[in-house]
Structures are given as C-alpha cells and as structure tokens.
Amino acid sequence: MNTQSVTSILFEQDDVESSLRQLGLTKSKLEDALMWGVQERLNCGPLLPTTFPGAAQWAYTIEGFRHQVGADGWTVESHQNLPVTIAPDESFAIVVYTGDKDTGLRHGHPTNKAKKGLKAQQAVLRNTKSGELFPETLQPQQEPAKNVLKTWVLLYHLDATNPKQPVLRSELSLPSKFDQKLGKILDWEIRIILDEIDLSDDPEIVKTYVDEPEIPLDIPVRRKTA
Numbered sequence: 001m002n003t004q005s006v007t008s009i010l011f012e013q014d015d016v017e018s019s020l021r022q023l024g025l026t027k028s029k030l031e032d033a034l035m036w037g038v039q040e041r042l043n044c045g046p047l048l049p050t051t052f053p054g055a056a057q058w059a060y061t062i063e064g065f066r067h068q069v070g071a072d073g074w075t076v077e078s079h080q081n082l083p084v085t086i087a088p089d090e091s092f093a094i095v096v097y098t099g100d101k102d103t104g105l106r107h108g109h110p111t112n113k114a115k116k117g118l119k120a121q122q123a124v125l126r127n128t129k130s131g132e133l134f135p136e137t138l139q140p141q142q143e144p145a146k147n148v149l150k151t152w153v154l155l156y157h158l159d160a161t162n163p164k165q166p167v168l169r170s171e172l173s174l175p176s177k178f179d180q181k182l183g184k185i186l187d188w189e190i191r192i193i194l195d196e197i198d199l200s201d202d203p204e205i206v207k208t209y210v211d212e213p214e215i216p217l218d219i220p221v222r223r224k225t226a
Contacts, residue, residue, distance in 0.1 A: 036064025103157035104169025115183030
C-alpha cells in the first residue's frame with residue numbers, strides 16, 4: 001500500500017519565483033550559493049583525500065548561502081555542529097544536504113544522501129504539525145501556528161554520469177516524512193525545483209567527483225524567541 005503523501009511540486013518559473021519570494025529568497029541567490037560550493041570543489045587539489053572535495057562543496061555551499069542572505073537579516077547558528085541558517089522572522093530555517101540522483105528531477109523521489117539522526121525526525125514532525133506554509137494564504141478567521149520553526153532543505157546533487165556534460169541539480173524542499181532506521185527523508189510536503197546548472201565548462205569537476213562522505217548532520221530542536 002502506498003502511504004506517501006501528496007507532494008506539491010513547483011517547477012514552472014512563475015511558481016518557483018513566487019514561492020521563493022514568499023520565503024525571502026530568489027533563484028539567483030540560491031544559484032550563486034550553489035556555484036560558490038562548486039567553485040571550492042574545483043579548487044581542491046589532487047593531494048587532498050578523495051572524499052574532501054564533496055565535503056568542501058557542502059561546507060562552502062552553506063557559506064555561499066549565508067553570504068547571499070546575511071544582509072537581509074538572516075542569522076546563523078550551530079547546533080551540535082549542524083549549521084543552520086534562520087530566516088529574519090524566525091519562522092523557518094534552512095539546512096543544506098547532499099541529495100541522491102533524484103534530486104532536482106520533477107518526477108523523481110529524492111532523499112538525503114548521508115544518513116541523518118533523531119533530530120532530523122523531530123524536525124520533520126514539527127513541519128507536519130505547524131500549519132500553513134505561507135501565512136498570507138490563511139483565511140481571516142485563521143491564525144498561523146506560533147513558535148514553530150520549520151526546517152527547509154536545500155538539496156543538491158552533482159551528476160557526473162555524463163563526464164562531458166556534468167550538471168548540478170537542486171531543489172529547496174520541505175520534508176514531511178522521515179524513516180529513523182534508514183536515516184532518510186521519505187517524503188516532502190513541497191518541492192521547489194531549481195534550474196539545472198550546466199557544468200560542462202568546468203571539466204575538472206569530474207576529476208574530483210566521488211561520493212560525498214557520510215557527514216553526520218542533525219536538525220536542532222529550536223523555537224522562535226518571544
């Protein structure tokens with residue numbers, strides 16, 4: 001029996017831009033952050049451990065994202081070594097994960113690549129109990145849920161299956177189901193599909209392409225300040 005929930009998949013440009021705008025983001029800011037990580041991966045030399053370029057891409061994607069949104073009032077925190085970037089109104093946070101081969105594909109069913117722990121499960125449960133995604137969609141008699149920090153995931157996947165045309169696929173998505181045993185996100189409430197980034201002009205990316213290390217990342221339990 002299929003127990004997957006219905007996922008809202010946004011891929012039309014107007015829908016993507018509108019949804020990102022409601023989150024205080026733009027496609028260009030996310031793309032610049034992703035390319036920041038790609039560039040640092042390309043800067044990795046041949047004497048580094050083979051798993052390091054993937055870790056560098058992940059870390060510098062986070063740095064790039066924070067550079068893009070810092071001037072807009074976003075804040076950064078670290079919870080047990082998990083880098084969290086929090087929206088100005090503290091209604092949601094964004095974490096960065098590497099994704100599997102379905103990441104960024106409209107008809108795919110992506111999940112996180114590295115295993116996550118109990119806090120990720122807790123964050124997904126909070127997502128499913130926190131009411132409407134965008135307050136402006138509420139009816140006048142309704143009130144948005146208070147003091148709940150949603151957790152969105154900026155998920156990306158570097159696909160070098162075709163070494164002559166490697167691409168970076170990505171999405172900003174809201175998880176809704178998590179398997180604690182597998183450490184995997186099983187379903188999403190919303191998937192905002194971002195434009196595929198062609199990396200064929202950066203052929204060196206293929207030389208550093210190995211599976212990312214299993215970086216143990218957890219999502220913190222955190223509530224808005226009063």
